[in-house]
Each structure stands twice: as C-alpha cells, then as structure tokens.
Amino acid sequence: MSRIDLEAVAPEAYRAVAGLERYTRANLDHTVLHLVKVRASMLNSCGFCVDMHSRDALAAGESSRRLFAVAAWRETPFFDERERTALALTDALTRLGEHGVPDEVWDDAAKVWSEKELADLTVAIATINVWNRIVAATRRQPPTDG
Numbered sequence: 001m002s003r004i005d006l007e008a009v010a011p012e013a014y015r016a017v018a019g020l021e022r023y024t025r026a027n028l029d030h031t032v033l034h035l036v037k038v039r040a041s042m043l044n045s046c047g048f049c050v051d052m053h054s055r056d057a058l059a060a061g062e063s064s065r066r067l068f069a070v071a072a073w074r075e076t077p078f079f080d081e082r083e084r085t086a087l088a089l090t091d092a093l094t095r096l097g098e099h100g101v102p103d104e105v106w107d108d109a110a111k112v113w114s115e116k117e118l119a120d121l122t123v124a125i126a127t128i129n130v131w132n133r134i135v136a137a138t139r140r141q142p143p144t145d146g
Contacts, residue, residue, distance in 0.1 A: 003138050017130055024124040032121070034062055035083055036090045037128045038070050043094045044132040051142035053128075085109040086121055093125045 007014040024033060034057035041049035057067055069076040073087045089109050092101040109118055134140075 002140050006134055006138055017127070017134070020123065020127040020130070024120065024127050027120040028117075028124050030060060031062065032083060032086050033124055034060060035066075035070055035079075036086055036121070036124055038067065039073070039087055039090045040094045040125060040128040041132055042071055043091065044129065044136065046132040046135050048135045048140045048142045049128070049132055082112050085112055089121060090125050093122070094129055 028036075034053060037053040038050060038057060041053055054067055058064065066078045069078045070087070073079055073084065079087065085105075085108050088105050089101070092105045109121070113121060
C-alpha cells in the first residue's frame with residue numbers, strides 16, 4: 001500500500017523531478033536510457049520502476065534477452081562499449097561510495113561519450129535514482145494487471 005501520493009501532496013516537487021525526466025528523454029539515446037533506468041532500479045530494489053521501465057523498454061523494441069542480461073551485464077556479450085560504460089557509470093553513481101565515482105569508470109565513459117553526452121547521462125542516472133528513492137519512500141506498487 002502506498003504511503004503518500006507525492007504528486008498530489010507536493011506537486012511542485014513532483015513537477016521538478018518530472019522536468020528532469022523530460023530533459024533526459026529529450027537528450028539521451030532512448031536505448032541507453034532504458035538500460036540505465038532498469039539497471040539503477042534493479043540496484044535500488046525498486047520493483048515499481050523495474051516493472052515500468054522493463055515494460056517501456058520492451059515496448060520500444062528492446063529484446064528480452066538484453067533486458068534480462070542487464071542484471072549481469074558485465075558477464076554478457078550483449079552490450080556495446082557505450083552501453084557498457086553507461087551501465088558502469090550507473091553502477092558507480094547508484095552505489096555511490098565514500099570516494100564517489102572511480103576515475104577509471106569516469107575516464108572509460110569519457111572515451112566514448114562526448115562531454116555533453118556524459119553530462120546528460122549523469123543527469124539521467126541521477127534522475128532515475130531520485131525516482132527510485134521517491135518510490136521506495138512512498139511504497140508505490142506496480143500494477144498487477146498486464
């Protein structure tokens with residue numbers, strides 16, 4: 001059962017996060033965006049977001065094989081270099097430790113993403129982490145139909 005409807009109780013805050021979401025959708029490759037959203041949501045154990053973004057990715061044409069492999073992306077051959085660096089950065093930003101994002105992770109991403117793309121990717125990863133935390137706090141559940 002959901003604890004609170006954030007959109008109804010704090011509509012300005014909800015709109016602010018939704019604005020970040022609109023930005024990322026307009027500025028990041030959708031295939032990568034789907035992978036990032038699913039991976040961060042898996043790491044954060046956000047059932048609502050894993051369900052929603054998996055369904056969105058499938059509807060957009062992502063293969064179920066690649067989508068399932070996001071859970072073990074390092075161990076599979078299904079992702080290209082840009083996707084792999086995006087997933088590595090997602091892991092580092094989502095599991096942000098005492099020392100932040102390791103230089104190696106950032107440097108690898110910077111080799112295959114332009115500065116603007118890297119900025120947009122960082123915002124996308126931060127945004128899904130915000131959504132994951134909102135859903136965790138409010139205990140929003142995925143729909144059971146469909």
